[in-house]
Amino acid sequence: MKITINGWESFGLRCPDVKVNLLKNSTPSRVALIQMPNGTGKTTTLKLIRASLTGAAQNWSRDEITELKSLKNPNVQTGKFILELSVDEKPLVIETIIDFVEAKVRYRTSSILLGGVEDGWRPPPNIKRFLEEKFVSLFIFDGEFAADLLDSTKTKATEAIETLSQLDLFDEVVSEADFFWEKQKRDASGTSKPYLNSLKEREAALTRRLAELKKSRETAQNDVASFSKRLAEVDAQLDEKIGQNETIRSEKDRLSKAKSDADAELSTALEKYMQDLRYPHKLYDGFVRHLNTFKVSLDQAKLPDTSSRQFFIELCEEINCVCGRPIGPNEQNHIREHAEHYLSGDISGVLNAIKNDINIYANQNFDEPLSDSRLKLSDAQAKFHDASTGFSNYMLKIKDFQDKGYEELLKEKAQIELEIRSRDNFLSFMSAPYKSSDDEKSSSVVSIETQLRDMQDRIAEVTDTVELRERINLLSKIATNAKLIAKKSLHKQLIDECNERLSKVLVNSPLQIEDIDNHIKLKGQAGGSVGQTLAVAYVFLTAALHRGSHQFPLVVDSPAGSLEQLVRKEVGKVIPELCEQFISFIIDTEKIGFVPALESASNDSISYSTIFRLNQTSEKLIKNVPNENIQMNGDSVLVTGKEFFVQFTLDKEE
Amino acid sequence: MFRLKPEVESWFSNIFPKGALKSKWDLYYLCLMVGLGGGRSEPVTGERTDMVDYFIEDYKKSQKLIISLFMCAELGKFGIQFSDRLMAKEILDKYLNPTNPSFLTNNAFQRMNEYSYGGFLLLAENLGKPNDQATFLMQYEDLLNRLANENATWA
Numbered sequence: 096m097k098i099t100i101n102g103w104e105s106f107g108l109r110c111p112d113v114k115v116n117l118l119k120n121s122t123p124s125r126v127a128l129i130q131m132p133n134g135t136g137k138t139t140t141l142k143l144i145r146a147s148l149t150g151a152a153q154n155w156s157r158d159e160i161t162e163l164k165s166l167k168n169p170n171v172q173t174g175k176f177i178l179e180l181s182v183d184e185k186p187l188v189i190e191t192i193i194d195f196v197e198a199k200v201r202y203r204t205s206s207i208l209l210g211g212v213e214d215g216w217r218p219p220p221n222i223k224r225f226l227e228e229k230f231v232s233l234f235i236f237d238g239e240f241a242a243d244l245l246d247s248t249k250t251k252a253t254e255a256i257e258t259l260s261q262l263d264l265f266d267e268v269v270s271e272a273d274f275f276w277e278k279q280k281r282d283a284s285g286t287s288k289p290y291l292n293s294l295k296e297r298e299a300a301l302t303r304r305l306a307e308l309k310k311s312r313e314t315a316q317n318d319v320a321s322f323s324k325r326l327a328e329v330d331a332q333l334d335e336k337i338g339q340n341e342t343i344r345s346e347k348d349r350l351s352k353a354k355s356d357a358d359a360e361l362s363t364a365l366e367k368y369m370q371d372l373r374y375p376h377k378l379y380d381g382f383v384r385h386l387n388t389f390k391v392s393l394d395q396a397k398l399p400d401t402s403s404r405q406f407f408i409e410l411c412e413e414i415n416c417v418c419g420r421p422i423g424p425n426e427q428n429h430i431r432e433h434a435e436h437y438l439s440g441d442i443s444g445v446l447n448a449i450k451n452d453i454n455i456y457a458n459q460n461f462d463e464p465l466s467d468s469r470l471k472l473s474d475a476q477a478k479f480h481d482a483s484t485g486f487s488n489y490m491l492k493i494k495d496f497q498d499k500g501y502e503e504l505l506k507e508k509a510q511i512e513l514e515i516r517s518r519d520n521f522l523s524f525m526s527a528p529y530k531s532s533d534d535e536k537s538s539s540v541v542s543i544e545t546q547l548r549d550m551q552d553r554i555a556e557v558t559d560t561v562e563l564r565e566r567i568n569l570l571s572k573i574a575t576n577a578k579l580i581a582k583k584s585l586h587k588q589l590i591d592e593c594n595e596r597l598s599k600v601l602v603n604s605p606l607q608i609e610d611i612d613n614h615i616k617l618k619g620q621a622g623g624s625v626g627q628t629l630a631v632a633y634v635f636l637t638a639a640l641h642r643g644s645h646q647f648p649l650v651v652d653s654p655a656g657s658l659e660q661l662v663r664k665e666v667g668k669v670i671p672e673l674c675e676q677f678i679s680f681i682i683d684t685e686k687i688g689f690v691p692a693l694e695s696a697s698n699d700s701i702s703y704s705t706i707f708r709l710n711q712t713s714e715k716l717i718k719n720v721p722n723e724n725i726q727m728n729g730d731s732v733l734v735t736g737k738e739f740f741v742q743f744t745l746d747k748e749e
Numbered sequence: 750m751f752r753l754k755p756e757v758e759s760w761f762s763n764i765f766p767k768g769a770l771k772s773k774w775d776l777y778y779l780c781l782m783v784g785l786g787g788g789r790s791e792p793v794t795g796e797r798t799d800m801v802d803y804f805i806e807d808y809k810k811s812q813k814l815i816i817s818l819f820m821c822a823e824l825g826k827f828g829i830q831f832s833d834r835l836m837a838k839e840i841l842d843k844y845l846n847p848t849n850p851s852f853l854t855n856n857a858f859q860r861m862n863e864y865s866y867g868g869f870l871l872l873a874e875n876l877g878k879p880n881d882q883a884t885f886l887m888q889y890e891d892l893l894n895r896l897a898n899e900n901a902t903w904a
Contacts, residue, residue, distance in 0.1 A: 361883065364883075365768055365769045365882055365883050365886070366768075366769050368769070368886060369769035369770070372779075372890070373778065373808060373811055375811055375814050375815055376814055378782060378890065378893060379786060379893055379894055379897050379903070381897050381898070381903035381904065382786075382818055382897075385902075386817055386821070389820070392830065392837070393837070396834040397834065398834065398837055398838070398841070441847035441848065442847055445847045446841065446845075448813055449813040452817075453813075453814065453817060456810075465890070469890065472887065476883045476884070526756065526878070527760075528760060528869070528870060528873045529756070530874075541755075541756040541759065548795050
């Protein structure tokens, strides 16, 4: 599917009364630059484009509606915004009509299928799923959304990938399957109603409890992420303060090194201890005794046999036995029966190998028994504890050195650590395994999930839908796993693709994506500058949008404001390659570096519009502009064309 | 196939995967040894993760010892003497499959998975959710020794 924005028209609103046409020979330009000085109504225009696409204006409050009223004409009763789109080359027009008197918004939509105009927000059903708020914010976005992509407390990056790749279709499969089973349960007959009802009530109670717990778990996880983020900031501030005092810094560095050395020693000891634990004979004395007894028993039972079952089976085929006597039918039967008492040759081989290993491992005097590596581990742990305590005590001791803010930060750090610990404990309870004494009041998600599954199995039994339930479980499992696999693979592909582009875009300050785990995690740093964040967001979103089989316009407010000139140039080069239509609301100070790069990458498919309010200063600007390039409506002016666009600067504005 | 219930990974989540505990096989093995030592096996139903059907490199050297201990546990559980040749042959046929890289039959996989899950439940019932690898592993060794000493199979 391909959606493009062909233009819009607005009147009676806070943004200028203009008709913007983005078509060039009936086709939208690949790049459309709309220059609007600050205060001209850029934000309002973007809000209305977004609301036209999502239908969200119907729920706006009186205050939100009043804010859209034209400032110049406060007595205006109605405002209108008309958005013209193309959906797979067919026109679609959505009108947003704002009644300022009643503080109500209504929509009118042109019908692609039937022609004419219908009341209401009625885009064709096949595009509705792409017009949800979360989807639209991916292609009509602002700086705030870009920052959210890299915020560890938010899940926008994962949501963006899932939405664009439509991975939620897997969830729909699961919920459709559940819905179908619910229906089958309702229709089931031949079961004692009161008993079935009581099971269903318990199932409903467990389902409610599970939802509650999952919500609490999500809140706790988000809290941990927020607190961890703040903790990193506090640590950085503490480090900065310490760094200002030479004596303290060198003592801190010494203690920090001692701590990290002790940590390395602990890791080595731990590795060795675990290596030893991997040998069961080192783990427990009784195992060694029993391994030896096992071997002796095999010897006593004369296992493995000196002859294999195969030998006797083959012997039956012979005319004469190895002793020379003939083998008749009776002898054959006898040999076959007794052949079963022998092991196959292959099993004998395995058994010999088992006995050999018992001989090697269970009977040797260990060079280093488990007790030795445990002692070393215990020592290393104590050393690490001492080093760690030494470091923490020193940090506490210097709390009031010259800087009062330091103590405040320490207090905050202690409080944050406490909060994180308490959330971690809570999350631990939530992952406790199921115990048979648990009921629906359990605080463990695992336990409630187990109980819920058992209950569903019981309902399936009594409603005779066991087989169906099993199939649904299988389908759900396949869909869930498929989603996980697809997500993992998509993340990997996107990370590779983005990193390749980032190495071109951010040449001077290389930045790479390490992982996409809810948010975009950068390699070796917690976050980037505003410009870097925006550059990463562009690269990520354009790569994600580019991957799907659908095409959407990318609409951005102030696309280059916080980007350094060199980055602007690189971003400008990349964007037209990655989307079919790029619409950018821009102010004059952003043009340097960005616009020439966009122009050269757009293959001449670029349009320039400048929208501003008429006043004494701007009136002079349009004196020499040909009439066919000017559209005036009251104090609203729209000038099309590159020359005016380039020359229009802020110092000539009001 | 060696299998692990998701709750196992979730219980170990503060100390896995990192440091000395690198692979799911480590979790599987730690639980299996406690299950064998404590003599507890529990059916592995519902959601579970398929791991692999072989012993990974870290456990290659102890593969045959683990299999032997598993068979000892099974014999002990059912009061079978291995010196009884016919009985021994039956058990070997039931659990050993020389054509599989693990040397195990499907029956053996199923029973070992049950011991591993039973062991996990023993761990969760006796120790708090682990937060520190060193502390946990030392507590683990102590617990395994205590449980095995209390179990008639090994005592």
